[in-house]
Amino acid sequence: MINRVLIRLKIVQIIYAYYQNGGKNLDTAEKELFFSLSKAYDLYNYLLLLMVEVTKQANKKLNAAKNKLIPTKEELFPNTKFVENRFIAQLEVNKQLLDFAGNQKKTWENEADFVKSLCEQIMESDIYKEYMASETSSYEEDREVWRKIYKKIIFNNAELDQVLEDQSLYWNDDKEIVDTFVLKTIKRFEEKNGAKQELLPEFKDDEDQDFARRLFRRAILNSDYYRHLISENTKNWDLDRVAFMDVIIMQIALAEVLSFPNIPVSVSLNEYVEIAKLYSTPKSGGFINGTLDGIVNQLKKENKLTKN
Template structure:
């Protein structure tokens, strides 16, 4: 699940913390990097459990409505279509998710009011009402309902973002990326796989783990060389006046460009320009782009960098 976009963001965060803390112990900083990446994977699992918890709130609501109907026998008995949704029932018994909930001791028990508010939002949506009114009943329809719920109610939810930030500082910038993986997971679910449906792994393969290790190590171990490249190509601006975050982003970008020849140059440049726009000043994107472009062209001309933009 952890992709290179998340890895780059975490390397920027941990590199900044490393220098802020005096830059003394690379091994400790690298452990912090991988702990931070593991927390991103925890968030992925935690957001999956949120859907299960919403369904539990729905079950209680149906039980209450059924009890009321049994007493007064007025109107129609409550529908169980939503709580009998085959996708969410499959997710609830997923073996990997059950292991996470047991081992991590993570739950939404203390956030019941918030979860209940999400359920209330859901039952007011047009797609929920259409689902409940439809005579059709299929696993595909059940799964699609939860994809819509996640995309429209859980994604871009400011209250949830604030709640998660309070739970873990590591989750501050992770959710918008992790959301894409939760949606991907929903689409991958297959009814035939039952409780054995595989969730996304923490790392796709060892190559991504090695990418994180080498990028972080080279960023710090070769910092003097990378900063000299930046300084030599700085025009009309004193090196010591460069914003620290801009400098670190360019330092990490050069570590990637020079360490990983198989990554196209334009991919690396675009990734770090986007990061600069998020983490630094409004003008940082253009500044970082211009300086990295100048450094790259010089390295290519000096035959110190052999890359294509493809």
């Protein structure tokens, strides 16, 4: 699940914090990097559990209406299509998700008010109303309605963002990327797999872990050389006057460009320009793009840049 976009973001955050804390212990900072990545995987599982919890809340709402002193006919014999959703029933018994919930002791029980609010928001949506009114019923429809709900209601949800931020500072910038993996997971579910449906693994393979470790270490251990290249290509600027975050981003970008021959230069540069737009000043994207482009051209002329 953890991809290189997320790895790059985390490395920028951790290296920035490393220097802010005096740059003393590389091993400790590396452990912090991988702990931070593991927290992103926790968030992925936690958001999958949210869909199950919302369904449980909807069921509680139906039962409460049934138990009213004088329930209406509609309340006595409600439409149970949503609470009996087959995709959610499969997700609820998913072995990997149950293992996560058991090992992490992570539930939504302490966020009952938010879950109730989200449930009401979903039940008031056109997506829900159309689904409940449909005369057809299939596993594919059950799965698709949750893909739509997640994309339209959970994906950009300020209230949820606040709940997650209050729970973990590590999740501040993770949700947007993790959301894409939740949507991918919903789409991958197949009824025939039952409780053994595989969720996305934390890392696709050892290659991405190696990428994270090598990029992190090289960005720091070769920092003097990278900063020399930056200084040479920003002669009209005193390096001390360049935003520190811009220097960090360019330092990591150069580590990637020079250490990973299989990654095209354009891919690396585009990724770090986007990170600059997210983490630095409004003008940083253009400044970093121009500076890195100049350094890359210089390295090519000097035959110091090898790409497959």
